[in-house]
Amino acid sequence: MKPSSPAMAGEPSANYNFAFLDEQTKRMIRRGLLKAVAIPGHQIPFGSREMPLPYGWGTGGIQITASIVGPDDVLKVIDQGADDTTNAINIRRFFARTAGIATTERTDRASIVQTRHRVPEKPLRAGQILVFQVPTPEPLRWLERREAETRKMHALAEYGAMHVNLYEDIARFGRIAKSYDYPVLVNGRYIMSPSPIPKFDNPKLHMSPALQLYGAGREKRLYAVPPYTEVKSLDFEDHPFRIERWTEACALCGAGDSFLDEVVMDDAGGRMLVCSDSEYCAERRAAGHRGKAAP
Amino acid sequence: MYVPVKGGEQAIDNAARLLAESRRGDPAVPELTLAQIEGQLAHAVDRVMAEGSLYDRKLAALAIKQARGDLVEAIFLLRAYRTTLLRFGASEPLDTRRMAIRRRISATFKDLPGGQVLGASFDYTHRLLDFSLAETGGPCPAAAKASQALPSDMPSIADILEREGLIEREPAESGGAVADLTREPLRFPAARPVRLQALARADEGFLLGLGYSTQRGYGNNHPFAGEIRHGMVTVEFVPEELGFAVALGEVELTECQMVNQFKGSAAQPPHFTRGYGVAFGHAERKAMAMALVDRSLRAAELGEEVTAPAQDPEFVLYHGDNVEASGFVQHLKLPHYVDFQAELVTVRDLRREFNERAAGRREAAE
Numbered sequence: 020m021k022p023s024s025p026a027m028a029g030e031p032s033a034n035y036n037f038a039f040l041d042e043q044t045k046r047m048i049r050r051g052l053l054k055a056v057a058i059p060g061h062q063i064p065f066g067s068r069e070m071p072l073p074y075g076w077g078t079g080g081i082q083i084t085a086s087i088v089g090p091d092d093v094l095k096v097i098d099q100g101a102d103d104t105t106n107a108i109n110i111r112r113f114f115a116r117t118a119g120i121a122t123t124e125r126t127d128r129a130s131i132v133q134t135r136h137r138v139p140e141k142p143l144r145a146g147q148i149l150v151f152q153v154p155t156p157e158p159l160r161w162l163e164r165r166e167a168e169t170r171k172m173h174a175l176a177e178y179g180a181m182h183v184n185l186y187e188d189i190a191r192f193g194r195i196a197k198s199y200d201y202p203v204l205v206n207g208r209y210i211m212s213p214s215p216i217p218k219f220d221n222p223k224l225h226m227s228p229a230l231q232l233y234g235a236g237r238e239k240r241l242y243a244v245p246p247y248t249e250v251k252s253l254d255f256e257d258h259p260f261r262i263e264r265w266t267e268a269c270a271l272c273g274a275g276d277s278f279l280d281e282v283v284m285d286d287a288g289g290r291m292l293v294c295s296d297s298e299y300c301a302e303r304r305a306a307g308h309r310g311k312a313a314p
Numbered sequence: 315m316y317v318p319v320k321g322g323e324q325a326i327d328n329a330a331r332l333l334a335e336s337r338r339g340d341p342a343v344p345e346l347t348l349a350q351i352e353g354q355l356a357h358a359v360d361r362v363m364a365e366g367s368l369y370d371r372k373l374a375a376l377a378i379k380q381a382r383g384d385l386v387e388a389i390f391l392l393r394a395y396r397t398t399l400l401r402f403g404a405s406e407p408l409d410t411r412r413m414a415i416r417r418r419i420s421a422t423f424k425d426l427p428g429g430q431v432l433g434a435s436f437d438y439t440h441r442l443l444d445f446s447l448a449e450t451g452g453p454c455p456a457a458a459k460a461s462q463a464l465p466s467d468m469p470s471i472a473d474i475l476e477r478e479g480l481i482e483r484e485p486a487e488s489g490g491a492v493a494d495l496t497r498e499p500l501r502f503p504a505a506r507p508v509r510l511q512a513l514a515r516a517d518e519g520f521l522l523g524l525g526y527s528t529q530r531g532y533g534n535n536h537p538f539a540g541e542i543r544h545g546m547v548t549v550e551f552v553p554e555e556l557g558f559a560v561a562l563g564e565v566e567l568t569e570c571q572m573v574n575q576f577k578g579s580a581a582q583p584p585h586f587t588r589g590y591g592v593a594f595g596h597a598e599r600k601a602m603a604m605a606l607v608d609r610s611l612r613a614a615e616l617g618e619e620v621t622a623p624a625q626d627p628e629f630v631l632y633h634g635d636n637v638e639a640s641g642f643v644q645h646l647k648l649p650h651y652v653d654f655q656a657e658l659v660t661v662r663d664l665r666r667e668f669n670e671r672a673a674g675r676r677e678a679a680e
Binding site for chain 1: 423425427437438440441442473477529530531532577584
């Protein structure tokens, strides 16, 4: 985190502060983040602001990024793993416009990666910050709709209901049927929503060298996973956590270890599977890897 | 000496004249034309048509002008006009697969046949006030045109999922008479076509709040926006004397196919279920909220536990109509002297008796 200065290089709008938010708000958010880092996985309420992008578009992540970004930072924004999805482009443009900072599509060049629904395939390194956009910060919300109750459940580490919920899946389907937003236990204490990333990405959260910051703008909550923290996907001894696997490799780059998106080719059942992480796929193709549909 | 209040008629006339004067505003400022409202306040016109249940842009614009921009009041005006219109019959079901697309997006597949068509949308604009719009007469840059026309029959995302059996089949068309909520009262249990009709007319804000509540744990139905499309659809009608369909014209529609998780039951394997929303004009918020609520109202049918307001048909359908709700909430402004007088007498009696009993208890204690 570098201090941000109101006076900035580049050509951000003269009518707004560096990275849009005023400095008092950024300090408030940074204080919240410090608390979040100190209590891994614990949700910290914060005075979320109305942003010029709609709730649900990533206002929590945007507020975090705006609060920690400095003039020398390099920002990467992905949505569904890709840099070229409309929402990712839009958020990247927002920061280019309001902060005049450098942006990149390369994970290894970014100091901050803001993401919605994915963790980059390429491992992150120490010193990088991964900012998650979170719609529903409360992992217990589907079991208990009242906030006053879920706060109490967290305080008492009363997590039996969650295990029962997962067990019900096993009783009905023979397996845990949750495919995304799969709950994790952080540092052996708090159950946390990893935001709706596919469970495929859950193992990447465990002992990550990068700092993970989570922001929920509409629900007004911050939480964090500090570097090298234990993040365990909930499971049972006889039903260990498993990630999804595909029978095919990426049709463009041939990767067999990445999360694949299904693209509908025609209305006669034609499908193609391609890497959801557009950078990972492009880099592999540049290195000469070829999938079965590659030109 | 007390003089009973009279002259209500004069007061009403004067109030109406004052309203007309207030509506006109500063006479030095040019009066709004219907063409301006229709063209430049298009979303307001769309909403009034949708909830007014009458597809007529000019009349909706007129209603908005008359209502001074109060859209619920404008909807009321349009409904009160609509109710006088003659019914010729019901059109053929609209075929939205053949919609002339202006916008079509899917959140479930990155790409799909026909492609993602962004169209005119607020979605990826930064909500920073554009002060250049404060001035009139500025140049308006022309939007780029696609080199190629869009296909005339874009497959619906639900059809694509249906081919693989991943989503429930759409119920076959009953072919029976179409229920008309404006002619017959709501009865429970209300069948889905009737519910959809009520939701299509329902207040956007009410549906938005209810739909949102399902996303926050009050009757969650795990939705994905399978597809949202907006464009023009031809309305066809079969006149009895001809026996075949003739095109009456086109209507602008927004349609939302929500794809929802369903974990299956003893009789059915897990699959996706549908929530459907549709609205006149370009009204994505309305269509999406409607689709969420449609799906949550199917909870009982799908064997899900009914625990939340959005899953309760009586709660939703009886309270979603803004003309009904606005009327009954605001009727509290009407004189209630008589009931209130009766209540005053009762409350005074009860208080006196209460005090007497309290005094009695005190005496007994002393």
